[in-house]
Amino acid sequence: MLRLDHVHFYYKKGQPIIDDISVTISQGEFVAIVGANGCGKSTLAKLIDGLVLPKQGAVHWNEWDTSKPNELSAIRQQIGYIFQNPEDQFITTTVRDEVLFGLENIAVPRADMEHRVQEALQAVQMESYLDAQPHQLSGGQKQRVAIAAILAMRPQMIIFDEATSMLDPQGRKQILAIMHQLHQQGITIIHITHHMDEVLTAQRVVLIDQGRLIFDGAPISFFDEIPVADYQLQLPFAVHVHRQLQLTTPVATDWKEAIRRQWSINSNM
Numbered sequence: 001m002l003r004l005d006h007v008h009f010y011y012k013k014g015q016p017i018i019d020d021i022s023v024t025i026s027q028g029e030f031v032a033i034v035g036a037n038g039c040g041k042s043t044l045a046k047l048i049d050g051l052v053l054p055k056q057g058a059v060h061w062n063e064w065d066t067s068k069p070n071e072l073s074a075i076r077q078q079i080g081y082i083f084q085n086p087e088d089q090f091i092t093t094t095v096r097d098e099v100l101f102g103l104e105n106i107a108v109p110r111a112d113m114e115h116r117v118q119e120a121l122q123a124v125q126m127e128s129y130l131d132a133q134p135h136q137l138s139g140g141q142k143q144r145v146a147i148a149a150i151l152a153m154r155p156q157m158i159i160f161d162e163a164t165s166m167l168d169p170q171g172r173k174q175i176l177a178i179m180h181q182l183h184q185q186g187i188t189i190i191h192i193t194h195h196m197d198e199v200l201t202a203q204r205v206v207l208i209d210q211g212r213l214i215f216d217g218a219p220i221s222f223f224d225e226i227p228v229a230d231y232q233l234q235l236p237f238a239v240h241v242h243r244q245l246q247l248t249t250p251v252a253t254d255w256k257e258a259i260r261r262q263w264s265i266n267s268n269m
């Protein structure tokens, strides 16, 4: 379980970026984090993964505390972080080495390594690219290799920080499908995104605005209760169409009257 207790954070004193956020995420949840550019989503993710530490308050992962240096490495092993640009994550010259790198860092026995590399690459359908150079892959393939490198470490939670934002619709669809497969296997997923149609697939939505938690609940309630445009967000296409259909329901019963109203036509049609 992840627990943030009254977390405050700033990069520059007097300019709060995270302002008193408390939130709990249980093992196995799929949570979308949304909000306008610069509202603090990535900073929140970095606080969760211990990449930055709270100035006030605490972040606990199970019984561990990110502010305790001797507990941080265990936390970082169990919480994987996928960045917007997979290139930021690559440090080696082949897909195999990329996935091996993390395993070497956490001292996985050599006899287990090859199996874990194969298993992780199979999970993202990249097993035939073992000797490929990560930098030469397509955007979606790069992101899948980055995910495999995290998966090989067998994390309990993965944070996807706008991991779909640089991909075309097909690439986005593949990464979203992988997130849901991993969720089915019991991995907790935190998905930071600006794509509201992806939010509909989460179990829970957390809205941040200017470092504060504004909403925490189910996607359907989110789109019902929150005026999303006020937070520089858009309605998902499906919700938009549904609302339009509700507005034009009379078409079903009296389509002529609906068309007359829509076009302000008074004549008999």
Ligand SMILES: Nc1ncnc2c1ncn2[C@@H]1O[C@H](COP(=O)(O)OP(=O)(O)OP(=O)(O)O)[C@@H](O)[C@H]1O
Pocket: 011, 012, 017, 035, 036, 037, 038, 039, 040, 041, 042, 043, 044
């Ligand atoms: N290392 C840093 N040093 C100083 N300021 C930073 C640093 N990283 C982020 N910021 C600032 O903190 C604020 C929050 O940034 P953050 O990246 O958390 O927002 P975000 O919601 O993830 O934005 P986006 O949707 O654009 O990715 C922004 O004003 C940003 O400029």
